[in-house]
Amino acid sequence: MNLRPDLAIIAANVAPGARVLDVGCGDGALMAALRAERQVDARGLEIDPANVAAAVARGLSVIQGDADTDLADYPADAFDYAILSQTLQTTRRPDQVLDQLLRIGRKAFVSFPNFAHWRVRLSLLWGGRMPVTRLLPLKWYETPNIHHTTIDDFRAYVRERGLTVDGAWFLSGDKLTSAAAANFRAEHAVFLLRR
Amino acid sequence: MTDTRFGLNRQARLTGSLMLDGGASLPEVEIAYETYGVLDADASNAILICHALTGDQHVASPHPRTGKPGWWQRVVGPGKPIDTDTHLVICANVLGSCMGSSGPASLDPATGRPFAMRFPVITIRDMVRAQAALLDHLGIQRLKAVVGGSMGGMQALQWAATYPDRVAAALVIASSARHSAQNIAFHEVGRQAIMADPNWRGGEYYDAAPPAAGLAVARMAAHITYLSEAGLTEKFGRRLQARDAKSFGFDADFQVESYLRHQGISFTDRFDANSYLYITRAMDYLDIAEEHGGSLAAAFRGTSTRFCLISFDSDWLYPTAESRAIVHALNAAGAPVSFVELSSPFGHDAFLLEQPEMDRVIAGFLGVGA
Numbered sequence: 001m002n003l004r005p006d007l008a009i010i011a012a013n014v015a016p017g018a019r020v021l022d023v024g025c026g027d028g029a030l031m032a033a034l035r036a037e038r039q040v041d042a043r044g045l046e047i048d049p050a051n052v053a054a055a056v057a058r059g060l061s062v063i064q065g066d067a068d069t070d071l072a073d074y075p076a077d078a079f080d081y082a083i084l085s086q087t088l089q090t091t092r093r094p095d096q097v098l099d100q101l102l103r104i105g106r107k108a109f110v111s112f113p114n115f116a117h118w119r120v121r122l123s124l125l126w127g128g129r130m131p132v133t134r135l136l137p138l139k140w141y142e143t144p145n146i147h148h149t150t151i152d153d154f155r156a157y158v159r160e161r162g163l164t165v166d167g168a169w170f171l172s173g174d175k176l177t178s179a180a181a182a183n184f185r186a187e188h189a190v191f192l193l194r195r
Numbered sequence: 196m197t198d199t200r201f202g203l204n205r206q207a208r209l210t211g212s213l214m215l216d217g218g219a220s221l222p223e224v225e226i227a228y229e230t231y232g233v234l235d236a237d238a239s240n241a242i243l244i245c246h247a248l249t250g251d252q253h254v255a256s257p258h259p260r261t262g263k264p265g266w267w268q269r270v271v272g273p274g275k276p277i278d279t280d281t282h283l284v285i286c287a288n289v290l291g292s293c294m295g296s297s298g299p300a301s302l303d304p305a306t307g308r309p310f311a312m313r314f315p316v317i318t319i320r321d322m323v324r325a326q327a328a329l330l331d332h333l334g335i336q337r338l339k340a341v342v343g344g345s346m347g348g349m350q351a352l353q354w355a356a357t358y359p360d361r362v363a364a365a366l367v368i369a370s371s372a373r374h375s376a377q378n379i380a381f382h383e384v385g386r387q388a389i390m391a392d393p394n395w396r397g398g399e400y401y402d403a404a405p406p407a408a409g410l411a412v413a414r415m416a417a418h419i420t421y422l423s424e425a426g427l428t429e430k431f432g433r434r435l436q437a438r439d440a441k442s443f444g445f446d447a448d449f450q451v452e453s454y455l456r457h458q459g460i461s462f463t464d465r466f467d468a469n470s471y472l473y474i475t476r477a478m479d480y481l482d483i484a485e486e487h488g489g490s491l492a493a494a495f496r497g498t499s500t501r502f503c504l505i506s507f508d509s510d511w512l513y514p515t516a517e518s519r520a521i522v523h524a525l526n527a528a529g530a531p532v533s534f535v536e537l538s539s540p541f542g543h544d545a546f547l548l549e550q551p552e553m554d555r556v557i558a559g560f561l562g563v564g565a
Binding site: 060 | 501503522523526527529531532533534535536537538552555556558559560562563
C-alpha cells in the first residue's frame with residue numbers, strides 16, 4: 001500500500017478498530033488502508049462523483065457531499081476520528097468545518113499545505129507572484145485552495161479556540177522534519193486535535 | 196434432478212393467507228417470478244431485484260407479450276454488474292400487478308370471477324411481505340442484496356426496514372422513502388384518466404373492452420415525469436411529425452405528441468388498468484418514516500444492512516433531495532451507507548439506460564464479500 005505521506009502518518013496513528021469519518025476521502029485510499037491494516041470502521045464524504053464511484057467499487061461506504069454544507073447532517077460524537085486531509089484550504093469556511101469535525105469526531109486529524117514554507121516565501125518575496133510549487137501546482141485562478149494557511153496561523157487558531165493538540169507531524173520532501181522552524185521548513189503538516 | 200422452483204417463468208402459491216396493511220387478508224396468493232443463476236449450497240448468494248411500477252419479473256429474459264429484451268438485461272446476466280455467474284438472481288412480479296402475480300385481474304376464489312375493485316388495496320410493504328413468503332418457498336432465509344430502481348427502490352428500502360435480519364445489503368436507485376404531494380398528484384391524474392374512460396365501468400371490464408384510452412392517457416402523463424425537459428428538447432424539440440407545416444388541427448403535429456401517443460397505446464397492450472390503479476395507490480401510501488413514528492432514522496436503527504443509494508441529477512420525479520434525506524436518516528441510524536448522484540440528461544429513466552458509472556457502483560457495492 002503506497003499512501004501519500006500525510007495519509008501514512010494518519011494511518012499509523014489511528015487506534016485499531018476505531019470509527020473513522022474521512023472527509024474529502026478521494027477514491028478511498030486511506031479508508032481502504034485503515035480497513036485492511038487497522039480493522040477500522042471507515043466512512044467517507046467526497047464531493048467528486050467519479051471518486052465516490054471508485055471508492056464504492058472498493059467496497060467502502062462513501063457519501064457524495066460537500067464538507068462545507070453536509071457535515072451538519074452527521075450526529076455528534078458519531079466517530080472516534082474525523083479526518084480532513086489536504087482539504088481544509090479548499091473549504092469556504094475552514095473554521096466552521098473544523099468545528100464540525102470536532103463535533104462529529106472525538107478527535108480530528110487535519111493535514112494541509114504550509115503556505116509559509118520557504119519556497120513559497122521566496123516565490124512571493126523575489127518573484128512577486130503567487131507561488132506554484134510541487135504541493136501547490138495550480139495557478140491562482142484555477143487552484144481549489146481558496147483559504148491558504150500556515151503552520152503558525154493554524155497553531156494560533158488552535159490556541160484561540162482552546163483546542164488540544166494531541167500530535168503534530170511536519171513533512172518536507174515527504175520526510176518528517178522537526179517541529180522547530182516547521183513553519184519555515186515544512187511543506188505540509190498533520191495535526192491531531194481534540195476538543 | 197431439476198428443482199422446479201428455479202428457472203424462468205415460475206409461479207408459486209404462497210402458504211397461508213397474506214395479511215395486508217389495510218386490514219384485509221388475501222387467501223391463495225400467487226407470485227410469478229424468475230430466477231437466474233444457481234443458488235449456492237448455503238443459500239447465501241441470492242439477490243432479489245424489485246421492479247418498478249409497470250415492470251415485471253422478466254428482468255433479463257424477453258417479455259412474453261412484446262418480445263422485447265428484459266428490462267434490465269443490460270445490468271443482469273453472466274459477467275454483468277449483477278452477475279448471474281456468481282449469484283442467484285430472483286425477480287418477482289409484484290403483488291397487485293398483472294403478469295402472473297395475484298392482482299385485480301386474478302380470479303376471486305370466493306366468486307370465481309376477477310376481483311376487479313374487490314381486490315384489497317395494498318401497500319409497498321404488502322408487496323415485500325409477499326416476496327418474503329416467496330423466499331421462504333425458495334428456501335432462502337437471507338438475501339445477499341435487494342436491489343431496485345424507482346418503485347423497486349422503495350421495496351428495497353421497505354425490505355431493509357421490515358426484515359433487517361434478512362437483508363445484508365440494499366441498493367436503492369432513483370427512489371424515495373415516501374411519496375411527495377407532487378408524486379401523488381401525478382398518480383391521481385393517471386387514475387382519474389382511467390376512471391373517466393367509460394369502458395372502465397367501475398373496474399368491471401374483464402369480459403368486455405378495457406379502458407385502453409384512459410390507461411393510455413395515464414401512461415402518457417406518467418411518461419413525461421420519467422423524462423427531463425432537456426431530454427425531451429434534445430429528442431424532439433419542436434420538430435413536426437412527418438409533415439412540413441402545422442396542420443391547424445389536433446393531429447399529432449409535433450413529434451413529442453406522436454411519441455407520447457405511441458407510448459400510451461403500446462402500454463395498453465401489456466398492462467391492466469386496474470393494476471395501474473392499485474400499484475400507484477400502493478406507492479402513494481408509502482411513507483416509511485410515518486410507519487416508524489415520523490422518524491426515518493428510527494426505521495433503520497440498529498440495522499446491520501449495508502446501503503447504497505444512487506440518484507440522477509436530472510430526475511425530478513424522485514430528485515436527489517429524496518435520496519439525501521434517506522442517506523441522512525441512515526447516517527443518523529449509524530448504518531453503513533454510500534451515496535452518489537450521477538449525471539445524466541435522461542431524467543428518472545436514466546437508471547434503465549446505458550450508465551457505465553452506475554454499473555461500476557452496482558458491481559462494486561454488490562461485489563463486497565463475494
